[in-house]
Amino acid sequence: MTSTTQLRDIAKGNLFKALADYDGDTKHQVIATAIEELVALNPTDSPTKNEPLLQGNWLLINAPNFPDRQQYKQHKYVYTLGRLAFNMFKPINLKVAIQEVMQPVFSTNQENEYTHDIVVKFKTIEDNIPELNGIIKNLAVCHPVDENTLQVKFTGGELIPANTDNLEQWLSIFGNNHSQSSVSIRDRFNSWFIRWMFGIKNPSEIDRQTGKRTFVMQKSPKGLLKILYLDEELRITKGNRGTVLVCQRQL
Numbered sequence: 001m002t003s004t005t006q007l008r009d010i011a012k013g014n015l016f017k018a019l020a021d022y023d024g025d026t027k028h029q030v031i032a033t034a035i036e037e038l039v040a041l042n043p044t045d046s047p048t049k050n051e052p053l054l055q056g057n058w059l060l061i062n063a064p065n066f067p068d069r070q071q072y073k074q075h076k077y078v079y080t081l082g083r084l085a086f087n088m089f090k091p092i093n094l095k096v097a098i099q100e101v102m103q104p105v106f107s108t109n110q111e112n113e114y115t116h117d118i119v120v121k122f123k124t125i126e127d128n129i130p131e132l133n134g135i136i137k138n139l140a141v142c143h144p145v146d147e148n149t150l151q152v153k154f155t156g157g158e159l160i161p162a163n164t165d166n167l168e169q170w171l172s173i174f175g176n177n178h179s180q181s182s183v184s185i186r187d188r189f190n191s192w193f194i195r196w197m198f199g200i201k202n203p204s205e206i207d208r209q210t211g212k213r214t215f216v217m218q219k220s221p222k223g224l225l226k227i228l229y230l231d232e233e234l235r236i237t238k239g240n241r242g243t244v245l246v247c248q249r250q251l
Contacts, residue, residue, distance in 0.1 A: 004041065011038040012234065016061075019246065023076075024063035026244040031062070035236060035244060039228045047230040048144035051107075054227075055114065058235055058247035060101040064120075065243050070095065075125055084120050084136045088203050088215045089159045090176060096122040096134075103247060108141060116142040116152050116225075121162065130169050133162035142225065150225045154217055159203075161211040174213065175206040 002010075015034040022028040026035065044050055063069075064077050072078040075097035082092030102119040118138040123131055137158040142150040161170045203215040228244075229236035235247045 004043075008038070008041045008043065008231075011041055014038075015246070019062055024061065026062050026246065032244075035228075035246070038234075039236060042229045042231075044230040046147035047227040048150055049147055050230065053230050053232065055106050056104075056235075057250045058103040058105060059250050060103065060245060061248050062244075062246045064098050064101055065245070072097070072125070078125065081122075081136075084122070085138055085157045085159070086200070086215075088157055088200065089136070089174065089213060091173070094124060094129075094173075095126050097125050098122050099133075102250070103245075105142070112143045114142050114150075116140040116150070124173070129173055130166065132166055132170055132173065134170070134174075135160050135162055145224070148226055150227070151222055152225050153220045153222045155220055156214060156216040159213045164211065167211055170211045171206060171208060174211070175208075 011034070015031070015038050018028075018031045018034040022031055025031060044053060048054065064079075066079050066083050068079065068083050070078040070080075072095070077098040078095055079098065080092060081089055081094040081096055084096070084098075099121040101121075102117075104117055104119065105114050107114055117140055120136045120138075121133070122136065123133045125131070135158075137160075138154060139156045139158065140152050140154045142152045145151045159174060161167065164170075200215055200217055203213045206213050224240040226238045227235065228238055233249055235249070236244065237247075238244050
């Protein structure tokens, strides 16, 4: 007789295969079915209360869900820089390829509060600029609202180079707060609306020693995140807008 553990391992294998076969699209029926079958075998009751399992450095293993993904021959997940961080960093229409997305969840040392950042590693891919590697952090915190649900609150963001080997090139591309080149009226309006809605002031001037820029949200957007599955290896969540994320724990 097949044990629950064996059934769970089989369901995980099916999910990994479906993610590989269908470009990580959690809306695809095959992937959605594989997720449902694994969620039915969730071994963790009250996941938001299970601090040892809840905390960890989680790697997104399905396709990123930022808006307006672009088709690009040589790269799988291509977006504009603006789409990765509320249109706060310029040049907002710069094409970048996502390399990985991490979600570190660790105690903030405040009661029942954890980090819930979205950390995106990317590289620039446009022909007329050098290839540079960078990191965007959408900073957030979360806390349990019930035994299965977290409330997530975004607080700001950071743009930093992955290393400082090409710092002068980085500064020349990402150091201008006022560049309006190739920005559509729609993007300008979206940037203004986001800043107004979330109380965001202009990003900081670039730190010429580190290449870092930051912004702060004074009226933080909030959302609910239901934990559908949690164990030592995997976490599956569903946001209040229906977005399903599959993450694997990194040691």
